[in-house]
Amino acid sequence: MNWKEIYKRKLVKPEEAVTYIKSGDRVVVGHAAGEPTVLIDAMVANRENYRNVEIVNLVVLGTGEYAKPGMEEYFHENSMFASASTREAIESGRADFTPCFFHEVPKLFRKGYLTVDVALVQVSSPDEHGYCSFGVSNDYTKPAAQYAKVVIAEVNDKMPRTMGDSFIHISDIDYLIETSHKIIELQPPSIGKVEKKIGENCASLIEDGSTLQLGIGAIPEAVLLFLKDKKDLGIHSEMISDGVVELVEAGVITNKMKTLHPGISVVSFLMGTKRLYDFVDNNPSVEMYPVNYVNNPITIMKNYKMVSINSCVQVDIMGQVCSECIGLKQISGVGGQVDFVRGVNMSEDGISIIAIPSTASKGKISKIVSLLDVGAVVTTSRTDVDYIVTEYGIAQLKGKSLRNRARALINIAHPDFIEELKVEFTNRFKSAF
Numbered sequence: 104m105n106w107k108e109i110y111k112r113k114l115v116k117p118e119e120a121v122t123y124i125k126s127g128d129r130v131v132v133g134h135a136a137g138e139p140t141v142l143i144d145a146m147v148a149n150r151e152n153y154r155n156v157e158i159v160n161l162v163v164l165g166t167g168e169y170a171k172p173g174m175e176e177y178f179h180e181n182s183m184f185a186s187a188s189t190r191e192a193i194e195s196g197r198a199d200f201t202p203c204f205f206h207e208v209p210k211l212f213r214k215g216y217l218t219v220d221v222a223l224v225q226v227s228s229p230d231e232h233g234y235c236s237f238g239v240s241n242d243y244t245k246p247a248a249q250y251a252k253v254v255i256a257e258v259n260d261k262m263p264r265t266m267g268d269s270f271i272h273i274s275d276i277d278y279l280i281e282t283s284h285k286i287i288e289l290q291p292p293s294i295g296k297v298e299k300k301i302g303e304n305c306a307s308l309i310e311d312g313s314t315l316q317l318g319i320g321a322i323p324e325a326v327l328l329f330l331k332d333k334k335d336l337g338i339h340s341e342m343i344s345d346g347v348v349e350l351v352e353a354g355v356i357t358n359k360m361k362t363l364h365p366g367i368s369v370v371s372f373l374m375g376t377k378r379l380y381d382f383v384d385n386n387p388s389v390e391m392y393p394v395n396y397v398n399n400p401i402t403i404m405k406n407y408k409m410v411s412i413n414s415c416v417q418v419d420i421m422g423q424v425c426s427e428c429i430g431l432k433q434i435s436g437v438g439g440q441v442d443f444v445r446g447v448n449m450s451e452d453g454i455s456i457i458a459i460p461s462t463a464s465k466g467k468i469s470k471i472v473s474l475l476d477v478g479a480v481v482t483t484s485r486t487d488v489d490y491i492v493t494e495y496g497i498a499q500l501k502g503k504s505l506r507n508r509a510r511a512l513i514n515i516a517h518p519d520f521i522e523e524l525k526v527e528f529t530n531r532f533k534s535a536f
């Protein structure tokens with residue numbers, strides 16, 4: 104049958120589409136800028152017809168109505184990356200948190216550890232062959248659709264058509280709705296003096312020809328500001344935002360030296376403004392792949408001079424990195440941090456950087472600590488970690504004894520906390536600093 108016929112047969116109204124979700128189902132929902140917002144709204148509106156529908160997702164940029172108080176009877180949020188709209192639900196016990204390396208999320212679906220009853224996704228309009236693109240969010244969304252018993256898609260004519268392994272054919276969608284709404288945007292973060300200094304320190308470690316992974320937030324964005332004089336940088340990153348577009352346009356990011364996918368920026372999802380979304384639309388120089396490929400350490404290690412830059416909440420003086428909670432409070436997730444740290448470690452010439460301001464809470468708390476807070480988890484282990492960067496300098500940890508790691512880390516702590524850290528050093532190592 105002609106795909107246009109199939110399309111017409113599968114086209115339903117949002118109110119009908121969500122009736123194919125049944126009580127007790129596990130619904131994997133697309134995330135970040137790719138959240139299928141119209142389907143989510145319809146699902147929440149239809150809540151009286153559900154009991155105990157499990158919602159699985161990562162970065163929630165929407166309001167997460169299904170996780171709000173009063174929704175417990177209908178929905179149960181199971182998050183793999185706590186976000187502004189799901190943190191409180193996790194903390195108060197209404198929602199669950201499932202730790203997982205980002206690259207392993209699709210495997211959980213494939214192996215049936217997390218069977219996908221329904222995938223709720225957002226895709227672009229079909230091309231002339233009947234293929235829709237996953238657009239700004241490929242990551243676990245395409246794999247969820249691949250392993251789901253039922254795929255319900257929001258076909259948004261404003262979703263950019265991204266290249267790579269980023270497509271689903273109309274025949275693989277069970278029910279679709281048509282929408283035309285703006286893709287969720289994330290405005291560039293404000294970059295202060297501290298972030299700029301951190302960015303400058305990180306940039307000093309990046310050689311011409313390097314391939315970059317950049318996490319989210321002010322620090323990765325600040326690093327980009329200091330790369331304007333570099334040559335032939337490449338991108339292999341779980342995520343990119345607007346800053347990358349500027350460096351492509353300035354001729355700094357060329358991907359020329361990449362050993363894997365030369366000439367191409369390889370990404371799994373995008374969070375930025377319309378500028379970024381317009382840039383990737385039908386652009387063969389950017390390819391989007393599922394996260395089990397992009398974030399697999401075996402893929403990452405194949406890149407020449409791979410540099411990963413991520414951030415954390417706390418690092419102790421042994422180099423144990425907590426990136427996802429404040430004490431027992433889950434504020435984010437593992438995401439791709441360990442995937443990239445390990446992939447880089449496995450490569451011949453890469454470096455992994457954890458970049459942080461030296462303090463939090465307006466200077467009241469040191470992020471470099473003697474011991475992690477009670478309840479805090481180790482996201483990146485002391486054995487995996489290599490560079491820690493603050494506005495006060497660079498600590499390179501691999502190959503260093505615990506004593507010398509502590510010295511290197513205390514040397515880049517905020518001056519207000521150095522004396523107390525030195526006392527801890529003396530107690531721990533029975534020697535003068």
Ligand code: COA
Pocket residue numbers: 317318319320321322341342413414415416417426427429434435436437438439440463464468469470
């Ligand atoms: N003690 C107490 N609170 C702290 C703290 C500390 N040591 N460090 C940070 N915080 C607080 C901040 O004050 C802020 O609170 P607020 O939201 O009430 O203002 C909050 O924690 C977030 O900190 P901030 O520095 O604004 O976060 P960020 O946007 O730079 O993100 C991480 C930092 C660590 C949360 C983020 O990088 C992350 O989730 N990393 C793990 C996943 C990852 O690395 N993925 C990589 C690919 S995207």
